[in-house]
Amino acid sequence: MEEFYINSDGIRLHAKLDKAPGVEKGPLCILIHGFTGHMEEDHIIAAQKAMNEAGVAVLRAEMYGHGGSDGEFKDHTLYKWVTNAISVVNYAKALDFVTDLYLCGHSQGGLLTMLIGGMFPDTFKAILPLSPAWMIPDAAREGSLLGMSFDPEHIPDTLENWGVVLSGDYVRVAQTIHPEDEIERYKGPVLIVHGDADETVLISYAEKAVKLYKNAKLVTIPGADHCFTKHLDEMAAAIKSFFRP
Ligand code: FER
Numbered sequence: 001m002e003e004f005y006i007n008s009d010g011i012r013l014h015a016k017l018d019k020a021p022g023v024e025k026g027p028l029c030i031l032i033h034g035f036t037g038h039m040e041e042d043h044i045i046a047a048q049k050a051m052n053e054a055g056v057a058v059l060r061a062e063m064y065g066h067g068g069s070d071g072e073f074k075d076h077t078l079y080k081w082v083t084n085a086i087s088v089v090n091y092a093k094a095l096d097f098v099t100d101l102y103l104c105g106h107s108q109g110g111l112l113t114m115l116i117g118g119m120f121p122d123t124f125k126a127i128l129p130l131s132p133a134w135m136i137p138d139a140a141r142e143g144s145l146l147g148m149s150f151d152p153e154h155i156p157d158t159l160e161n162w163g164v165v166l167s168g169d170y171v172r173v174a175q176t177i178h179p180e181d182e183i184e185r186y187k188g189p190v191l192i193v194h195g196d197a198d199e200t201v202l203i204s205y206a207e208k209a210v211k212l213y214k215n216a217k218l219v220t221i222p223g224a225d226h227c228f229t230k231h232l233d234e235m236a237a238a239i240k241s242f243f244r245p
Contacts, residue, residue, distance in 0.1 A: 030104065033109050121188070192209060
């Protein structure tokens with residue numbers, strides 16, 4: 001494992017690279033956590049290990065205001081995450097040992113994966129949104145985030161719930177994002193993995209996304225919650241068999 005920082009317009013992004021044992025040159029997957037998450041969460045590690053076992057190097061990166069990266073959580077927005085992810089993609093593209101590039105993210109990182117897929121339509125061999133929280137922009141427009149209601153045309157300075165404080169700017173940014181456009185722009189293979197007991201992001205969003213993509217597969221994990229608690233092996237197996245059918 002190598003640990004380092006990736007520069008994203010002056011913001012230091014904490015990153016770890018785990019190469020697959022015995023693979024000199026080969027595929028690499030960028031792996032991004034979700035909202036309030038970080039790179040050492042059980043489901044992120046499970047995904048990383050599954051990829052490594054399938055011969056895929058993994059570059060875990062933490063986005064603005066999360067984990068060991070610069071920035072305060074309360075100041076993060078999806079635009080900042082998009083800027084960060086673009087920096088990570090360009091970093092990974094320049095690595096000389098990488099053959100094929102993949103992108104994977106969980107929840108808000110899954111939404112990010114969908115957006116970046118559309119922005120780099122010819123860069124990835126496939127993208128893997130896990131429990132993607134792609135309802136966030138619609139929810140921001142409807143005035144319903146963090147399990148609370150607000151007036152979407154009079155956005156409060158802060159939203160506070162679930163033990164976290166979000167800025168109104170997070171909401172302003174989210175309201176402008178239309179994931180359907182980026183779904184449409186990306187024509188490559190997509191693997192969505194989602195638990196049917198996920199109460200944070202309903203499985204219906206995965207079912208909708210898989211229909212909108214031109215080439216997507218959904219693996220539903222029965223009984224699994226948002227972070228695949230107690231179902232990590234099934235989530236990992238879905239990823240592993242996607243890379244090594
Ligand atoms: C929300 C529901 C889910 C929300 C964020 C999420 C900001 C993201 C969850 C995750 O990334 O795990 O209302 O509001």
